[in-house]
Amino acid sequence: MTKAVLGIVGGSGLYDLPGLEGAEWRTVESPWGQPSDQLRFGRIGATEIVFLPRHGRGHRLSPSGIDYRANIDALKRAGVTDLVSVSAVGSLKQELFPGAFVVVDQFIDRTVARPSSFFGNGCVAHVSMAHPVAPRLVEQIRSAAEAEAIDHHVGGTYVCMEGPQFSSVAESNLYRSWDASVIGMTNMPEAKLAREAEISYATIAMVTDYDCWHPGHAAVSVEAVIQVLGENRDKAQRLVARLARDFPAEHEPCPIGSDRALDHAIMTAPHARDPALLSKLDAVAGRVLAR
Ligand SMILES: CSC[C@H]1O[C@H](OP(=O)(O)O)[C@H](O)[C@@H]1O
Numbered sequence: 001m002t003k004a005v006l007g008i009v010g011g012s013g014l015y016d017l018p019g020l021e022g023a024e025w026r027t028v029e030s031p032w033g034q035p036s037d038q039l040r041f042g043r044i045g046a047t048e049i050v051f052l053p054r055h056g057r058g059h060r061l062s063p064s065g066i067d068y069r070a071n072i073d074a075l076k077r078a079g080v081t082d083l084v085s086v087s088a089v090g091s092l093k094q095e096l097f098p099g100a101f102v103v104v105d106q107f108i109d110r111t112v113a114r115p116s117s118f119f120g121n122g123c124v125a126h127v128s129m130a131h132p133v134a135p136r137l138v139e140q141i142r143s144a145a146e147a148e149a150i151d152h153h154v155g156g157t158y159v160c161m162e163g164p165q166f167s168s169v170a171e172s173n174l175y176r177s178w179d180a181s182v183i184g185m186t187n188m189p190e191a192k193l194a195r196e197a198e199i200s201y202a203t204i205a206m207v208t209d210y211d212c213w214h215p216g217h218a219a220v221s222v223e224a225v226i227q228v229l230g231e232n233r234d235k236a237q238r239l240v241a242r243l244a245r246d247f248p249a250e251h252e253p254c255p256i257g258s259d260r261a262l263d264h265a266i267m268t269a270p271h272a273r274d275p276a277l278l279s280k281l282d283a284v285a286g287r288v289l290a291r
């Protein structure tokens with residue numbers, strides 16, 4: 001059994017975690033680049049927490065400018081076993097009104113300008129993304145939301161667009177025709193990289209707007225997003241605090257194997273592997289490369 005360390009990636013409007021005991025910002029270096037910020041280490045109850053503000057303190061980084069590989073690698077180096085993203089999203093469904101919390105279970109990756117794998121020439125690997133979200137984490141988030149009496153929806157598809165501009169009405173309707181539930185700009189390639197790093201991943205999507213498809217609502221604007229985030233920050237923080245307090249001490253094996261994703265994923269023969277790439281993979285793939 002491995003000790004559970006709960007990572008939280010704070011999205012727009014969430015740049016720190018109040019209530020973190022013994023909290024300390026620490027720099028974690030990564031061979032993949034510059035993480036979005038220092039990592040905030042601390043505890044809630046008996047659970048070890050590592051928090052990272054995705055856009056950096058002060059929201060310096062745009063969705064396309066975030067170094068997702070450096071972030072996930074740094075979280076892995078910090079010992080994170082389970083990672084929960086808290087993200088602002090637009091709603092693509094009538095019933096997901098601004099203020100709603102959605103624990104999504106699928107993603108559609110529409111990003112085009114972000115490195116999306118730790119692997120490549122010299123060490124080729126293919127992990128499964130059939131089920132991108134760890135079911136046990138979803139259950140833990142669901143229980144925490146129930147315990148805090150926070151309305152939530154479980155399940156749904158998150159479309160990740162490149163941005164930074166919001167969608168056109170035609171694009172928004174296209175995603176609706178795909179039966180997608182919410183739209184954002186950050187959960188990909190984050191979820192793919194977490195899978196490659198064998199970190200169990202889930203997202204709490206906080207609906208801030210109806211994007212631009214809804215005839216009865218104005219098209220999304222930063223102003224509207226900030227307002228709804230402000231109204232829901234307290235709920236999001238309560239949800240994360242409860243999740244952390246009730247989190248099991250040991251990371252239990254993921255029923256879909258998200259924590260063992262590299263077991264049979266690497267194709268490149270040992271003699272054909274690139275030592276330079278292997279050395280950067282020490283944290284992400286050390287478990288399988290060492291054997
Ligand atoms: C001002 S809304 C757009 C911004 O917010 C979301 O980011 P995050 O997932 O980090 O909360 C969205 O994806 C955009 O990056």
Ligand SMILES: Nc1ncnc2[nH]cnc12
Pocket residue numbers: 088089090091166167183184185208209210211212220225
């Ligand atoms: N409508 C929207 N589109 C993309 N990202 C968002 N984040 C919050 N609302 C969004």
